[in-house]
Each structure stands twice: as C-alpha cells, then as structure tokens.
Amino acid sequence: MDFSAQFEHYRLQVERGLDELTPPAGTRPARLHEAMRYSLLAGGKRLRPVLVLAAADLFAAAGLDPQSKIHDPRPAQSTGSGRSVDPLAAAVAVECIHTYSLIHDDLPCMDNDDLRRGRPTAHKQFDEATALLAGDALLTLAFQLLGRHYAEHPALCAALARAIADAAGSEKLIGGQMADLLAEKKSNATAGELEYIHLNKTAAMLSVSLVAGGLCGGATATQLAALHDTGRHLGLAFQIMDDILDATADTATLGKTAGKDAKAGKTTYVSLHGLEASRKFSRQHTEAAIAALAALPGDQSFLRVLIESMAVRSN
C-alpha cells in the first residue's frame, strides 16, 4: 500500500464531495453560502472525512482500483451485517460539523482567534454575525446531507444521524468545548478535567467518523465498538500531540497561532505532565488505537499508518 497515494485519493474524494454536495457559490443567500464555502474549502488535513472513507473501505473491499473488488481475497463475512453504501455524504457531513465547530470556536466570545489554516478566520474575513450563521448552517447541513443522500437507506440514515448528533451534542463535542472554556478561565484544570475535554472535544468526532464509515460498510455492533475505541485512543493521542505542537512549533508551520496555550496560562498535557511524559502518553494512545484495529476486517494498513503519522506530525 502506498500510504501517501491512498491518502491523496481519499482527500481528493473529500474535496470533490465538499464542493459538490454543499450549496453552490452564488446561490441565495449568497453571502452565507460564500462564508460556508470559505471555511469549508480552506484545505486542512481532512482527517475526519478520510477516516469515514477509510473505515468504510475496510468493509467494502473498495480501493484505488475498481478491479480490486473482484480480486479481493477477504472472506464474505468481512462485509459485516449489511450491504455497503457510498460513505461520501457521511464524510462530508462530518467535515461540515468539524468546520462549524472551528468557526464558532474562533469567534471573539470564544478563543478570539484571527488565523485558521493560515488564513483569516471566518469572522475576520466576513463579520461575526455571518460567521455565527455560517457555523449554524454547516451544522444543519450535516443532517440535510444525511437526509438527502441516504433517503433510500432509512435505517442507515437514522443510525448515522443519531451517532453523529450524539457525538456533536452537549455531552460530547459541545460539552468538551464548554469544559475547555471554563478550564481556560480558571487556569488550573486537573488531569481528569483535561481528559474529559480531549475525549469530548476531539475524540468523540474522530470515533464517530470511523463509526460512520463502519455503518456505511455494514459493520456489526462489535466492529462498531472497535472503530469507536480506535477513534477514542486516536483522539487522545491527537490532542496530546496538539498540546505538544502548540508548545514547540512555530505559527508558520502550524498554520494557526502557536504558543497560545502557554500565553493564556491554559492547562495542557505539557503544562501538567511535561513534554516527555506527554510524548509517552501520546505514543501509548497511538499504540492502543492500532491495537483496537485488530478486531476489524479487511486491510488495516492504511488506517494503521494514518494513526502512526498523527504521532509524528508537525501540524
């Protein structure tokens, strides 16, 4: 497996999906759709939607080459409990939710950040009200996309909507943001509070990305649990690495303001445990994420390398 080529293959699918499945530029209300596309098509790693596509491929036996389906050596039971359905709309939905959370997180009343992916944040490029509404609209669009593209598979549509809404809800993604906000204010969060933030603010959406791919692929309940577990550990590894990078990288490399956490006196893995212990924790969660993959069918090499690459990334 050529990891870079496969990642690029998935990433291009995602970029195409983001462009084609979301409201076209110029359609009414033009300014709102422009702001949505500005943030959505700003590049970025596309980690979450790539996870959706890669997880689905574990079950669907699809790859770079359509021929590979015919010659796939995996046993029939590897396709799980149901048939495989195109996961692209689910991947785009997940990225819509991720992008909305970044737009709202960057607002003056939240992190008040001016830079995102090396460009002005949405409220800097447009204005606060437009950024607020663009975020709201992207969150809503996620469920519009599920409803529209999985209408012929209502059980899948309902399962995707429920899993994604729960992961994005007050007890997961938004709960993590709320706790993060309160932690920033008091500047002395405990290790338990920090893990709560990372589990909910980051890991929940990574888990549900893998789960959404599994649902499209027809995964069994056991397989969905393994996908969820993979995402949980990947999320913790990812977020610990984010804390490390904020403390060690520069703004140009990061594509967003560096050193922000320390400047704000914010509790991070690095401030709580130091750089070396944080690196160790990140490594342990990376290994646990890879171990959880073992319960899954298909060729896990892409996901394995992807997870490993998170632990050595520079942005």
Add this chain to the structure above:
Amino acid sequence: MDFSAQFEHYRLQVERGLDELTPPAGTRPARLHEAMRYSLLAGGKRLRPVLVLAAADLFAAAGLDPQSKIHDPRPAQSTGSGRSVDPLAAAVAVECIHTYSLIHDDLPCMDNDDLRRGRPTAHKQFDEATALLAGDALLTLAFQLLGRHYAEHPALCAALARAIADAAGSEKLIGGQMADLLAEKKSNATAGELEYIHLNKTAAMLSVSLVAGGLCGGATATQLAALHDTGRHLGLAFQIMDDILDATADTATLGKTAGKDAKAGKTTYVSLHGLEASRKFSRQHTEAAIAALAALPGDQSFLRVLIESMAVRSN
C-alpha cells in the same frame, strides 16, 4: 371543542416533553445544560410544538379523551399512508430549534437584545460563549432526539430529520436570518426581500412543524403538501402580525422590546405598506391557511381556531 382546554392540554404535553426529553439540570456539563434549560423552559406560546401535536392528531384520532379513539367516526383512509407514532419527541425537537434560533438571534453580533419572553436573554443571564454553545447544543439536540425516539421507525426518523434539517438550513431558517440581517443594514428592503425573509425565517419552521406532525400521523404526500401550505400562509400571517405588534404594542405586553423595528429604521410590512394594508395581508394569509386545511382528514377545528387566534393576538 373547547379550544383553550385543548391548547392547554397540548402545551402541558410540550412542557413535560421539554423537561423530560432534554438533559437534566446538574448533569455534566452543568453550566451548558443549565443555559439550555433556562432558554428552553422560559415559557412562550409553544406554537410550533403545539402545531406538531395538533397535526398528528388529525391523523391519529387521538384527543383529550382516550375513548375518542374508539368512537372516532372518521373513515379508515384518514390515517393516511402509515401508522401513527408518538409525535412528542418531534415536537420537542422543533422547539429546540426554535429556541436555538432565538438565542443566537439575541446575541450582540446579531439583534443584541436584552429581553426575551420578559426575562434576560441567555447571553445576559450567562455569557456570550455559553449562549453560543447552548444554541449550538439545542440545534444538535433536535437531531439527537429524533435519532433516539424514532429509532424503531427508521423511515420516519429519516423523513423527520430531513424535513426539519431542510427547514432549519441555509436556504430556509438561517437564510431568512441572514437576509434579515442584511436588510437591517441597508434599511430599504423591497417587498420581495421582506417576503423572502418572512417565508424563510418564520414560515419554514411553522410549515415543517405541521409536516412533522403529519409524518408521525402517517400522512400521504398530498396531505403533507397541504400541511406545508397551511404553515406557509400561517407564517406570513404571523410575521406580518409581528410587524404590526412591534409598531403598536408596548414592551410589557409584548414580553420583548417593542418599537425596535422603527427605531432601527428596519423595513417591515408596516413601514412598506402601512398599518391598514398590513392588517389586510395578515387576514388574507390567515384565510388561505384555513382554506389549505380543507384537504386534511379529521377534526380541523382546533387548528382553524389556532390560526385565527394568531391574527388577533397581542403578543
């Protein structure tokens, strides 16, 4: 039919649903859930969720008295294309979306309003960041509720999620808010722009409330179209009346700041067409809403009186 008793019956069901189906006070993250409940349980007319319940009852033959089901004189085909499912979660979902839109609309970067339903707005009672996240969480909760409570009816769940997400999306509710915002800035909106705002900011969610009830009741496509049309005219009548009330009522009666539109130099039906013509338009849409009811089965008297009451309300 005793309209007031029936309305109160529905309203109490809604209040119970809002209390019981949403995250309990004190559960983590406590401040976020407190803010969600503060706005959600602040009273209000509950017009949208009552429409959901009343529309479902057209098909379900359910009423104040469980006995009425047995003695229902309506022909069998009046139950439409499917069986009837409890519409309460859909009603709560719709009210969650309405409440989120009010919270975000009240924020300083939007309408910057201090009063809502006679109490401090969410960002005044808590803070901007908490209000922002509480709004996000209520929007997300709508889809969590649909996923959770209609899991055994996946086709219904998918149809509800799609209809509600579309009505709340960038081309409807949020599009209306965006257009409203831009119209405020330029202070010379045309009649067409004003109708676009009202159709999307108000009528879309009223329409989908009736449609959601119809979906739970198993309405046919024709019946769903009639419900949608009823909501469209009701929405226009309602919003024109809102413009009239802003120009004529006082803050105490209204429960929110009165005279705001004129003060802001905002284009309204009243500023465009005058008070008398606005009253006439409101009346015409009220009549059209009632006429659209005729295509529906069951006893339409409750909905008819409800629609008429909108045209003579004082807040």
